[in-house]
Amino acid sequence: MDRDFVARLRLIRTAGIGPVTYRQLLARFGSPEAAIEAIPDLARRGGGAAPKIADIPSVTREIEQVERMGARHLFTGRGLYPALLDAAEGAPAVLIVRGNLGLLEKRVVAMVGARNASAAAVRFARQLAAELGRVGIVVASGLARGIDTAAHNGSIESGTIGVVAGGIDIFYPPENEMLQREIGERGLLIAEQPPGTEPRARHFPYRNRIIAGLALGTVVVEAAPKSGSLISARYAADFGREVMAVPGSPLDPRAQGCNLLIREGATLIQSAADILEAIGPIGAGVVRQPMRPFGADVPPSDASDSERQAVSALLGPVAVPVDEIIRQSGLSAAVVQTVLLELELAGRLERQAGGRVSLV
């Protein structure tokens, strides 16, 4: 088994190493094996015990299990990992995928919405997905009841991507087992969690982030205010992608989330043609550069003890943007990132959305 492959997955499956840390470790040490060797020393400088790196047997088991399922791992920054997703902040360091990887080369539009959608909206979503398919667009969604299911059903012939919250082999909701199996054969099934993982509440926003990150834009069909679909829309906006919504009567509570999005600037969608207009012509698939926290891509360098102290003094239980720490400390981004990496590996720092960090 490929040693580099195993080492990558060991890093990713280590508790306390998120996608940002994983990318920074690789940027600094060049290879996953070098990073694993360096971690104890980094954590010591951060003032804590080193995290227990995932062991080789467990990672080997996962790799064999995924292979037996006819699936495979895709690592950030390498090979077939979807480029659009890789450009999104906080994108998973690894994906487990099964099915037609060729779909990742086409233009992808995400379609999400209410689980308890009206019959009319379900039919509308299915037709919209089918129309998108006819013009060569792949539809991504989350395999939930309601709009998600309709989006997949409408695009199963032409190209559909289903992202699940748990493991690729866990069928949730149970009534979509057939659909999930079919997507794994004819479409593309994607999971962030290892096989066997039962989906928990915290996994669903992660799934929504992947769906939004895969796509040039996200269309919301029927969604109540404060629903998960609006989280997908916010991810799309954060990633600099198109946010689109299908309107409804103000008297229909299931339309209010969509209407709210449109009020806030989402493009009103009535047809596949409207979506095509919003995402732009074929070839012009240029994605607006998302806001990235200042310094997030800088490879870390070494830091002195006084620099460590200066950075630590600026941290507390309230999350602060990394760029704010760089500004206030007067240190280079590389040095600040190094200290943060050390603190994180020592279990003393937590990374949060929007490039913010806090002490644990």
Added chain:
Amino acid sequence: MDRDFVARLRLIRTAGIGPVTYRQLLARFGSPEAAIEAIPDLARRGGGAAPKIADIPSVTREIEQVERMGARHLFTGRGLYPALLDAAEGAPAVLIVRGNLGLLEKRVVAMVGARNASAAAVRFARQLAAELGRVGIVVASGLARGIDTAAHNGSIESGTIGVVAGGIDIFYPPENEMLQREIGERGLLIAEQPPGTEPRARHFPYRNRIIAGLALGTVVVEAAPKSGSLISARYAADFGREVMAVPGSPLDPRAQGCNLLIREGATLIQSAADILEAIGPIGAGVVRQPMRPFGADVPPSDASDSERQAVSALLGPVAVPVDEIIRQSGLSAAVVQTVLLELELAGRLERQAGGRVSLV
């Protein structure tokens, strides 16, 4: 009877003298009587016969008739003529009004929509109008079936303005006779046409223009594409006012006009609070300056024969913007307006929307 009053109405009721010409004549000659005296000479220089000025007995009859109805005339640029409307391009030179003129001092929002609106939309419009009334906003509409009627019904207690397409004493549609009478008592009823005028197809866009011109913004509730409500919305946009629309499902044909407006930039409205936010806080009732054709407000001066020739040479059966004529002729706006005025009074020139003119 006030001679100035009679002379004003004689000018306005003269065939071929529209609101633009009326305003230019007054700007140039200072008084309506002086304008009437000057017209034969102006028309002769324009190369045609002078228009037959409306005679004193017919105008006197109109004035007496309007007084008997408890109504009155309001002239552009004078007294209680609504200032917002007066700022709108092509606003009528005279209005006939009956009812509570105090409503013109409050903030006005126009609400228009489909005659064949759904029961749900009718109810929504009535509630929306009532909510606006509760925060001191007067609702203007056009007394048509459906949404208009609902808007008036919802705001009859708090303040409603009804604009009719025909004479103030003509009840159209007939089933709204009671409502029209009630608005003339408790609200404010407005007509552009003289009493006794049966509404014709061409009067309805005029009415829509008045409704949009009276208001800080126009809300469209349920409207099909290409409907009259969209004409009102276009007037509002032309006048630099807020355009607002209530969305609906793409599956509902009656919502598609509204959805189209929102796609084109209208503010999506779900509640009275949304309208308040769009038109801005009390006191900040600043209306964006509408685009006015260059030179439209310049008082005309005298023109020489060679100048007359230069302007005429630029005119033809295809309508041209006045500012284009000013630019291409190299003449002053005042001189160009004078020549156009002469041509118009000679019956050889027609003024069209957007400050454009063509030879008849």
